[in-house]
Amino acid sequence: MARTREFDTDQAVERAMDLFWRRGYAATSMQDLIxxxxIGSGSLYAAFGSKEKLYALALERYCSRNAGALIAHLESAEEVRPALRAALTAMAEADLCDPERGCLMVNAATERASDPATADRVAATMRLVESTLAGALERARARGELAPDKDPVALARFLTTFIQGMRVMGKARADRTFLEGAVEAALTTLD
Amino acid sequence: MARTREFDTDQAVERAMDLFWRRGYAATSMQDLIxxxxIGSGSLYAAFGSKEKLYALALERYCSRNAGALIAHLESAEEVRPALRAALTAMAEADLCDPERGCLMVNAATERASDPATADRVAATMRLVESTLAGALERARARGELAPDKDPVALARFLTTFIQGMRVMGKARADRTFLEGAVEAALTTLD
DNA sequence: CTTATTTTGTATCAATCAATCCATAAAGAA
DNA sequence: TTCTTTATGGATTGATTGATACAAAATAAG
Structure with a gap:
């Protein structure tokens, strides 16, 4: 009945995510995206509506993928502490491999916190990260990996905060020694 | 011999810092600044040269002031641990009082890490923060406030990272309970 | 094939961007 | 005063911004 779309919407969001990730929202123009x-501007606007809406889709994708990776790390392994160490080390490694990139969610939180849609998405993802960590730490305590007097929720909030700090330090040219030292020190909160 | 400048250069940088702080670099236009x-655009460009140079001055001021506040907190007090707690609590409080604002240095690190001047200034300030913390922790160890087996440098790197995370979480709508819990958990690394 | 519907690509919009120009004003030196 | 020098502020620059208009092309149902 009508002409079929020539480009892959999913792939378009993926590439837009990549561009917003590297350059930020304001510094990425629609011409850059085109x-x-x-994709022509007509098609782009017909498919996504506006720059803000495309950004929202890109951020949403990034957030769910990122939180998903953490959940996968923490909920697949039996032992919690090694899994947590592996997850933190993987994040540090990502920052070291591609220091220019950083974290799209942190970028969104700092650059576009005044946009309600962005702020909501970031806040929701932070809560998900927190509750995932709290769940894992609760499990660790039940398994005897964590002392009974430790507070899983407080530790989860602490770790959530620390993780965002790592993303910032990665962009601030922190080297391997720095990040790995920081991770090891952070993990002593569990002892 | 020549006409005198009518505006206060120092105050102009101060206000520019405020604007860049709240809105970010790209989202702040020269017209906003004017x-x-x-100040007229002619005077502004005559005094500062370009938007980038004005931003550099604003960032420099922010960084030295911020690191200075931390140094003042840590090096004035006799007991290190209460001073460190006070410094972290003050940062959390600042985030809670003005969540829209965040930290200009974190914003710079995430939005403009690709600019060498910005990246250098941020990296240098991070190193200053790290060495200030390391010095304070070294002193704490000498005073018996910190166990001899603790590594002041690793702890300083950890705390530097955690601080940046707090700035991000403050913008991500973290509440008082969250931030205070995170601070308390972070401080247990010293035990 | 015809027709209805959607996509595509290009041209284009007004608005805004950072930056420059320049006539005028002001201030100290001679 | 007169002269030199700098500051001021508004007009203006060409480029770019996000977004729209629209004709041509493509698709599938009837």
Whole structure:
């Protein structure tokens, strides 16, 4: 009945995510996106509506993927502490491999906190990270990996905060020694 | 011999800092600055050269002031641990009082890490924060406030990272309970 | 094939961007 | 005063911004 879309919407969001991730929201122009995505502006606006809406989709994708990776790390393994160490080390490694990139969610929190949709998405993801960590630490305590007098929720809040700090330090040219030292020190809160 | 400048350069940088702080670099236009500073564009460019140079001055001021506050907190007090707690609590309090604002240095690290001047200034300030913390913790160890087997440098790196995380969480709508819990958990690394 | 519907690509919009120009004003030196 | 020098502020620059208009092309149902 009608002409079929020539580009893959999913792939377009993926590439837009990549561009917003590297350059930020304001510094990424629609022309940049058009050039990178290889889609005409007419098609782009017909498919996504506006720059803000495309950004929202990109951020949503990033947040669910990122939180998903943490959940996968923590809920698949039996032993919690090694899994947590592995998750933190993986984040540090990502920052070291690609220091220019950082974390799209942290970028969103700092650059676009005044936008309600962005703020809501970031806050919701932070809560998910917190509750995932709290759940894992609760499990650790039940398993005897964590002392009974430790507070899983307080520790989860602490770790959530520390993780965001790592993303910032990664962009601030922190080296391997720095980040790994910080991770080891952070993990002593569990002892 | 020549006409005297009518505006206060120092105050102009101060107000520019305020604007960049709240809105970010890209989202702050020269027209915004002209309106906020009450200076004509001719005078502004004659005095500061470009938007980037004005931003550099604003960031420099913020960084030295911020690191200075931490140094003042840690090096004035005799007991290190209460001073460190007070410093972290003050940061959390600042985030809670003005959540829209966040930290200009964190914003700079995330939004403008690709600019060498910005990246250098941020990295240098991070190193100053780290060494200040390391010095304080070294002193704490000498005073018997910190166990001899603790590593002041690793702890300083950890705390530097945690502080940046707090700035991010403050913008992500973290509440008082969250931030205070995180601070208390972070401080247990010293035990 | 015809027709209805959607996509595509280009041209284009007004608005805004950072930056420059320049006539005028002001202030100290001679 | 007169002269030199700098500051001021508004007009203006060309480029770019996010977004829209629209004709041509493509698709599938009837």
């Amino acid at each position: 050039a990178e995505l290889g | 309106a906020e500073l009450g």
